[in-house]
Amino acid sequence: MTAIGTVTERSTRTSGKGRSTLLPTVVLVLGATYCVVPTLWILVAATKSPAELFSTATYLPSFGGGLVQNITDLSTYHGGIFWRWMLNSFLYAFVGGVLASAISAATGYALAKYSFRGRTVLFNVILSGVLLPQIVLAIPQYLLLSHVGLTDSYLGVILPQLFNPYGIYLSRIYAAAAVEDSILEAGRIDGASEFRLFWSVGLKLMVPGLITVFLLQFIVIWNNFLLPFVMVATDDKFPLTVGLYSLLRHGAAEASLYSLVITGTLLSVVPVIALFLSLQRYWRIDLVSGAVK
Structure with a gap:
């Protein structure tokens, strides 16, 4: 019984610790996404020609040589x-x-x-x-x-x-x-x-x-x-x-x-x-x- 109680206590601590670190992780992921998304948009938009900039999907890059041009x-x-x-x-x-x-x-x-x-x-x-x-x-x-x-x-x-x-x-x-x-x-x-x-x-x-x-x-x-x-x-x-x-x-x-x-x-x-x-x-x-x- 003692061993079972110890295992149960450890699992409770582990689950509690996991829940306590979930919120900071979610906040960090959201913050990273907030910073990365505009940069990703600029990188993708720079690959498009002026004609493609407003006529193609926002986050789909163009491979027609638009960046070089x-x-x-x-x-x-x-x-x-x-x-x-x-x-x-x-x-x-x-x-x-x-x-x-x-x-x-x-x-x-x-x-x-x-x-x-x-x-x-x-x-x-x-x-x-x-x-x-x-x-x-x-x-x-x-x-x-x-x-x-x-x-x-x-x-x-x-x-x-x-x-x-x-x-x-x-x-x-x-x-x-x-x-x-x-x-x-x-x-x-x-x-x-x-x-x-x-x-x-x-x-x-x-x-x-x-x-x-x-x-x-x-x-x-x-x-x-x-x-x-x-x-x-x-x-x-x-x-x-x-x-x-x-x-x-x-x-x-x-x-x-x-x-x-x-x-x-x-x-x-x-x-x-x-x-x-x-x-x-x-x-x-x-x-x-x-x-x-």
Whole structure:
């Protein structure tokens, strides 16, 4: 009887545990479906010619060479301006991501490793910037930069995105955990300056965290629409977001341009995926313990 009771109790626990994990699993599946379905639609729609886009089943791809033709038409549209938009987006996102990561690293390292008056207040003020929607800042930033003549320029898009409160927060947390005080003290005993400690020790130990900061900032700038829409008025300085939007507006009068917009949207995702896959190898969990050893 004891053995039977034990088996019954175990089966009850197992069934209860199965029911308790069912709801989270269903929620995760629904969330994944919500994210995957639009991407799947773009992938399928990009394979269709303008004539097939509205006349065939939504999620049935076309194998008539529509994707190649769409890419060719997109590449020749207005002298290949799409690839200029792609280059602009990469310039904005890469330069802005690198500089923002450097500023976040220096600020986070200083807040984590140095004690000075007002450090907590300063960190709280910076952290409050995370709660401030970027859409609120677009118009003030435009007015400020217009006074110094930086609107409709590459700097006008890059400069407002160099200060990343969330990146500073992540850098401070990672610096506090990754950069051991014992390593810094050993460097000071050897006569290293504070800048040398930050450059040669702190940055190297913070690389996995900074890769995350760079990737997040790159994606934010790559997907940013409002700031370049407000700042830039010349077509050849548009990023992909604004360029595809202008192409979509023209598509209201010329339906064939919808296929080009969809194909351009598909191509715009490729660099982000490639960047993510190429940078994930830099994420290491045991980097600090290896350095201490």
